[in-house]
Amino acid sequence: MSVRIEKIAAGELKAKPAGENLGFGVHFTDYMLVMSYRAETGWAEPVIKKYGDFSLDPAAMALHYGQAIFEGLKAYRGKDGRIYLFRPTDNLRRMNDSAARMCMPPMPADEVLAAMKQLVALERDWVPGIDGASLYIRPTMIATEAALGVRPAREYLFFVILSPVGAYYPEGFNPVKIYVTDNYVRAVKGGVGNVKTAGNYAASIMAALEAQGKGYTQVLWLDAIERRYVEEIGTSNIFFLINGELVTPALSGSILPGITRDSVIKLARAWGIKVIERPIAIDEVIAALEGGALQEIFASGTAAVISPVGALNYKDREYPVNGEMTGPLAQRLFDELQGIQYGEGQDDFGWRVPIE
Numbered sequence: 128m129s130v131r132i133e134k135i136a137a138g139e140l141k142a143k144p145a146g147e148n149l150g151f152g153v154h155f156t157d158y159m160l161v162m163s164y165r166a167e168t169g170w171a172e173p174v175i176k177k178y179g180d181f182s183l184d185p186a187a188m189a190l191h192y193g194q195a196i197f198e199g200l201k202a203y204r205g206k207d208g209r210i211y212l213f214r215p216t217d218n219l220r221r222m223n224d225s226a227a228r229m230c231m232p233p234m235p236a237d238e239v240l241a242a243m244k245q246l247v248a249l250e251r252d253w254v255p256g257i258d259g260a261s262l263y264i265r266p267t268m269i270a271t272e273a274a275l276g277v278r279p280a281r282e283y284l285f286f287v288i289l290s291p292v293g294a295y296y297p298e299g300f301n302p303v304k305i306y307v308t309d310n311y312v313r314a315v316k317g318g319v320g321n322v323k324t325a326g327n328y329a330a331s332i333m334a335a336l337e338a339q340g341k342g343y344t345q346v347l348w349l350d351a352i353e354r355r356y357v358e359e360i361g362t363s364n365i366f367f368l369i370n371g372e373l374v375t376p377a378l379s380g381s382i383l384p385g386i387t388r389d390s391v392i393k394l395a396r397a398w399g400i401k402v403i404e405r406p407i408a409i410d411e412v413i414a415a416l417e418g419g420a421l422q423e424i425f426a427s428g429t430a431a432v433i434s435p436v437g438a439l440n441y442k443d444r445e446y447p448v449n450g451e452m453t454g455p456l457a458q459r460l461f462d463e464l465q466g467i468q469y470g471e472g473q474d475d476f477g478w479r480v481p482i483e
């Protein structure tokens with residue numbers, strides 16, 4: 128499958144934002160990758176073209192029944208000037224898992240990776256060169272067939288857009304305060320909580336707003352049945368360091384199988400740390416906080432990287448974690464991951480993929 132590139136005239140290129148105040152997901156590059164699908168003919172040739180609006184029928188099924196999935200990965204500018212991706216094949220594999228659950232067609236992952244690399248190579252000047260910044264890559268697939276009726280659509284649009292980003296949270300990579308909600312739930316087993324579909328995020332916004340209104344950055348979700356077992360944070364997976372052991376909720380079907388989560392588990396195990404994936408009740412977390420056994424809590428995600436949790440609020444009581452400071456394990460993981468991603472550290476797992 129070849130990629131067609133529709134070049135933009137030099138005069139039409141956008142001005143690039145200053146590196147220091149990128150924010151997250153507010154600037155978009157000059158080009159995007161677009162590929163359409165029809166059930167009769169399959170995927171059409173991918174096209175790299177000028178970033179811009181789509182024309183969608185008001186009856187496009189994604190707008191009504193939510194067949195919409197996405198991924199998030201980043202391109203990093205190394206100190207050596209090369210551009211690197213981090214585990215892109217895992218993102219595309221997970222996207223096809225999301226597609227399967229949402230009855231959407233799988234995209235040809237190898238060809239998409241090659242086209243995505245071409246897009247990033249074309250946009251290499253947009254990859255920021257400052258610490259902690261990167262080019263966020265957002266592959267997305269939506270149902271475009273115009274029809275009112277709940278069934279799998281027969282037409283889709285796959286696209287990839289790029290956004291130069293800094294830290295996801297306003298706190299930067301400093302500790303964030305998290306609100307444990309027992310009022311709302313995110314997902315149930317058998318639902319779609321373990322895939323990256325748009326509706327999961329729509330359903331989370333009200334709880335996040337309420338948490339923010341109380342002075343917290345994000346929500347920690349509990350399981351939907353007993354409202355007892357820890358699931359994940361709104362934008363990331365969660366880890367607890369308790370008595371020297373790293374505990375994280377098992378992939379039980381209602382949380383996202385994070386690629387950063389998997390990287391944390393593999394790195395920590397390689398360092399000789401015992402990592403346990405199991406159900407962890409919020410009462411156990413609170414007891415460990417009160418008893419002093421809980422050393423660190425941190426979140427992991429592509430956008431969040433490693434985000435230390437400085438305080439947890441549960442049932443309107445705030446519990447500081449590690450004196451509201453970044454713990455040594457969170458710092459070590461952050462440094463190690465960044466080292467691999469920015470092409471400096473040893474890449475023992477083969478996660479880093481150079482663009483050219």
Ligand code: COI
Nearest residue numbers: 199200362428429430431
């Ligand atoms: C990511 O970490 O890439 C995500 O998709 C989370 C999103 C809330 C930005």
